[in-house]
Amino acid sequence: MKYIIAIIQPDRVQDVLAKLEEKEIHLVTVSQVLGRGRQKGIAEVYRSHKEPGNLLKKVKLEIAVNEQFVAATLEAITSGARTGSIGDGKIFVLSLDEVVRIRTGETGGPAIG
Amino acid sequence: METTAGRARSSIFPLIFFLVFLVITALATVVAAADEPPKIDTGDTAWVLMASALVLLMTPALAFFYGGLVRRKNVLSVLMQCFLLMCVISIQWVLFGYSLAFGPDVGGWIGNLDWFGLKGVGLVPHAGYAATIPHQAFMIFQMMFAIITPALIIGAFAERMKFAAFAVFTLLWATLVYDPVCHWVWGIGGFMRNWGALDFAGGTVVHINAGIAALVCALVLGKRIGYPSNSAPPHNLPFAVLGAGLLWFGWFGFNAGSALGAGALATSAFVATHIASASAGLTWSLIEWVRHGKPTGLGIITGAVAGLVAITPASGFVNPIGALWIGIGASVLCYIAAVIMKGKFGYDDTLDAFGVHGIGGIWGAIATGLFATKTVNAAGADGLFYGNPAQLMIQVKATLVTVVWSFVMSFVLLKIVNAVMGARASEHEERVGLDLTGHSESAYTILD
Numbered sequence: 001m002k003y004i005i006a007i008i009q010p011d012r013v014q015d016v017l018a019k020l021e022e023k024e025i026h027l028v029t030v031s032q033v034l035g036r037g038r039q040k041g042i043a044e045v046y047r048s049h050k051e052p053g054n055l056l057k058k059v060k061l062e063i064a065v066n067e068q069f070v071a072a073t074l075e076a077i078t079s080g081a082r083t084g085s086i087g088d089g090k091i092f093v094l095s096l097d098e099v100v101r102i103r104t105g106e107t108g109g110p111a112i113g
Numbered sequence: 114m115e116t117t118a119g120r121a122r123s124s125i126f127p128l129i130f131f132l133v134f135l136v137i138t139a140l141a142t143v144v145a146a147a148d149e150p151p152k153i154d155t156g157d158t159a160w161v162l163m164a165s166a167l168v169l170l171m172t173p174a175l176a177f178f179y180g181g182l183v184r185r186k187n188v189l190s191v192l193m194q195c196f197l198l199m200c201v202i203s204i205q206w207v208l209f210g211y212s213l214a215f216g217p218d219v220g221g222w223i224g225n226l227d228w229f230g231l232k233g234v235g236l237v238p239h240a241g242y243a244a245t246i247p248h249q250a251f252m253i254f255q256m257m258f259a260i261i262t263p264a265l266i267i268g269a270f271a272e273r274m275k276f277a278a279f280a281v282f283t284l285l286w287a288t289l290v291y292d293p294v295c296h297w298v299w300g301i302g303g304f305m306r307n308w309g310a311l312d313f314a315g316g317t318v319v320h321i322n323a324g325i326a327a328l329v330c331a332l333v334l335g336k337r338i339g340y341p342s343n344s345a346p347p348h349n350l351p352f353a354v355l356g357a358g359l360l361w362f363g364w365f366g367f368n369a370g371s372a373l374g375a376g377a378l379a380t381s382a383f384v385a386t387h388i389a390s391a392s393a394g395l396t397w398s399l400i401e402w403v404r405h406g407k408p409t410g411l412g413i414i415t416g417a418v419a420g421l422v423a424i425t426p427a428s429g430f431v432n433p434i435g436a437l438w439i440g441i442g443a444s445v446l447c448y449i450a451a452v453i454m455k456g457k458f459g460y461d462d463t464l465d466a467f468g469v470h471g472i473g474g475i476w477g478a479i480a481t482g483l484f485a486t487k488t489v490n491a492a493g494a495d496g497l498f499y500g501n502p503a504q505l506m507i508q509v510k511a512t513l514v515t516v517v518w519s520f521v522m523s524f525v526l527l528k529i530v531n532a533v534m535g536a537r538a539s540e541h542e543e544r545v546g547l548d549l550t551g552h553s554e555s556a557y558t559i560l561d
Contacts, residue, residue, distance in 0.1 A: 045401075046182075046346050046411050047465060048456045 001096040001109065002070050006061040007035055008081040008089040013059050016080030020063075023072040027112060029062040039087040058089065064099055066109050126277060126534075137208055141230025153238060154245035157374040161243070161250045164370025167363045168257035172199055172264050174359035178418070179268055181352025182411075182464050184345045186546025187272045188352075188556045194279055195264050201280065202260045202287055207231055210259055211252050213292040215242065218302025223293050241301045243373040254370060255295075262291050262319045268466030269327035270334050273543050276551045278536040282527060286326065290522045294318050294515055310511035311485055311493055311504065313382065314371035316426025316478040317515040324471020325516050326523035327462060333527050334537050336461035338544065350410055357414035361390055364421045368428035381489055382428040385436035386421065389428075392440030393420020400448050415469060419447040422473035427481040430493040435484035439477065446476050475512055482508030 008016060013030065020028065034055040041053030065073050074091060082088055101111040176195035180188045202210070209229055216224030228234050236247040243251040263283040270279075297305040298312050305317075312318060337344065347353060368386040372379035397416025398408035423443035424436055431439065451468030462468060482505035485496035495501040530536050542550040549555060 044346055045405055045407075045409055047415065048452045049341070049344055049346060051346055 001099060001112065002065055002067065003094040003096040004061075004063045004065060004070070004073055004077075005092045005094065006063075006077045006081070006089065007033065007058050007091075008061065008077070009083065009087060010057055010059045012081040012083070013061075016061065016077055019076035019080040020073070023069075023076045025063065025065065025069060025073055025076065027064055031060045031062075033058050033060045037087065037090075056087065064096055064112050066112050134204070138230075141208055141232075153236075153247055154374070156376075157243075157245040158247060158250055160375035160379060161246050161254050161370060161373060164366035165250070165254040165257050167366025168254070168261065168370065169199070169363075171257075171360055171363035171367065172261045174356045174363055175261065175264055175267075176356070177352045178356030178360060178414075179271060179353075179464050181349040181354075181356060182347040183271050184546070185348040185556060186548055188348065188548065189554050190276070190547035190551055191267060191271055193276070193552060194267050197280060198260050198264050198283060201284060202263065203256060205284060205287055206252075206256045206259050210287060210292050211255065213288065214259070214295040215252075215255065215300050218296070218300060221297070221302055221304035221307065223296050224300055245374055251373065254373075258315055258319060258367075259287060259291060259295070262315075262323050263287055265320070265323035265466055265470050266326045266330060268464030268470075269330040269462050271463045272547065273334060273337050273538050274330075274536055275534070275538050275542075276547070278530050278534050281534065282530045282536065285526045285530070286523065289526065290326065290519055291318070291322060294322050294518060297514075298511070305511045305514070308507050308511065309494060309504070310507050311430055311481050312426040312478065312511070313429035313481075314368045314425045316423075316474050316481065317511055320422050320425060320470040320474025321478060321512060321515045322474075322519045324467050324469075324474050325519040327466035328460070328471060329520055329523040330527060331460050331462040331467065333524065333531070336459075337463065338540060340461045341456075341459070347411065354410055354414055357418055361417060361421060364390070364425075368425060372429060378429055378490060381432075384433055385428045385431055386424050388433050388436040389420040389424035389440035389443070390417045391420070392437045393417055393423070393444040394440075396420075396441045396444035397448055400444065415447070415451070415465070416444040419443040419469050419473045422447075422470055423477035423480060425474070426477045427484060430481060430485035430490050430496075432484075432486060432489050435480075435486070435498075439480045439484060442476055442480060443473050447473050475516070478508050478512045479505070482506075 017028070035058045036055055039056065041056045043053045044051040061077065063073055070093065077091055098107060099111040100107050172195050176192045180191040183191055207230065209226060211231065211234065212226050212228035213224045216226065216228045219225050231252065234248050234252055236249055238244050238246055239248040239251060263286055295318050297303040298310060298318050299306060364386055365383055369379045369383035372382055394413045394417035397419070398413045401408045401412045420440035420443045423439050427435070427439055447469050450472040451465040455462060455465070455468060481496065483497045485493055485504060486499045487493060487495050494504045497505045527536060538547060538550070
């Protein structure tokens with residue numbers, strides 16, 4: 001089992017979710033985050049307070065998948081999120097030790113479905 | 114961490130205050146007097162009562178203007194400070210503040226306590242102050258000024274002042290700084306009034322007074338942790354914009370209401386107020402457009418407020434074009450003060466209370482000496498641009514005296530309060546936020 005964390009542009013979320021649905025990947029947790037890569041943000045000015053724009057708004061997707069779905073998930077996220085500009089984001093693939101479905105108590109692969 | 118002893122100790126002061134408050138109210142009850150049938154103008158009275166409501170609205174408006182500009186963990190502390198003043202200063206005003214500010218004069222310096230508990234302040238008009246409205250209408254109109262003036266100072270010490278210290282400091286400030294200056298400028302027998310100083314709605318009494326106190330508070334309390342590198346952007350600029358809009362609206366009561374009647378002078382003040390705000394808002398935007406390439410929301414509302422501050426003393430004495438220039442001057446000077454000067458000198462006037470109200474008020478008081486014309490208000494005077502340089506000197510004198518008094522007294526009072534009870538929140542309280550540590554409240558839930 002793998003745990004996939006993807007940081008993407010906020011306006012790409014709907015596209016990525018649609019692509020994941022096409023590949024029958026339903027489990028996902030979405031959160032708003034701030035982050036930065038090499039892309040410079042837009043500076044903010046509030047009277048005498050200036051923010052150089054270090055942190056940018058991004059969206060984080062977290063998806064638990066069985067091994068056989070990893071490639072499809074990466075493909076779905078990449079094709080949904082890619083714009084070709086700097087700031088498109090990154091995907092991290094982690095090993096996942098255990099999964100529990102809280103309602104039924106199932107564990108392991110079947111818990112992901 | 115709260116100890117039982119600490120909690121007991123911190124409950125004693127509010128308890129003592131409450132008992133003192135009840136005793137004074139009881140005394141005031143005994144001395145209340147009966148009234149005679151009033152002779153009033155209904156139009157004037159309707160307008161002054163409406164204006165009083167408008168000016169009161171300016172305090173919660175200010176609360177949101179300031180509240181939107183602080184971090185979300187401190188927004189309730191700002192709102193709470195404003196609301197507390199609405200309660201406390203109202204009572205102080207009724208019990209003795211009004212008497213000190215407007216009561217029978219003692220040596221040109223202060224009113225006496227003849228009107229303690231509003232004794233003698235009934236519904237018959239006070240011929241000297243406002244001959245066509247009930248005396249209590251004048252009193253309550255002035256009360257709203259007494260409330261908002263200390264509220265302006267909040268902008269300087271936001272995010273780091275202990276609530277109890279704030280309550281004590283502003284109560285003392287209202288009594289020993291606001292009430293005297295109010296008496297000097299507007300009280301019958303007040304020495305600045307006798308000089309012929311022109312202050313239609315509160316350039317010296319309200320804005321310079323509060324603005325200088327703000328500078329003192331910023332200097333005495335010191336900078337917030339990590340300022341300026343760690344300071345945060347406004348947490349809710351829409352709140353600030355809404356607050357500014359309501360302030361603009363309420364200011365019609367502040368300035369046009371100071372005509373104390375419904376007619377030509379109120380109209381003139383209304384128009385001047387609006388034009389100054391508009392020209393100042395536009396000017397600030399243009400300055401930003403030139404300097405940064407973009408105008409900002411915070412900029413345009415700050416400009417509008419600066420214009421309103423500056424026109425306050427001048428509103429009943431200048432014509433529309435004078436108001437236009439006063440607005441332009443306000444934005445230029447306040448922009449320099451708030452955006453350029455503050456950064457260079459490094460003091461943490463958190464929400465630019467000094468930069469906008471102090472500098473704006475000083476400009477307004479001086480500008481009154483430039484642009485005043487008797488063609489607008491025969492009871493006023495002509496300014497420098499109408500051939501009378503003497504008025505300008507009077508305005509400068511009044512400004513200087515107010516600046517010195519407010520600076521010295523605010524400094525002394527804050528030092529005393531600091532010594533007795535500690536004015537600045539602890540580092541822990543500042544980091545966690547004043548809402549939670551000072552009021553056990555959270556403004557916004559994260560989970561439902």
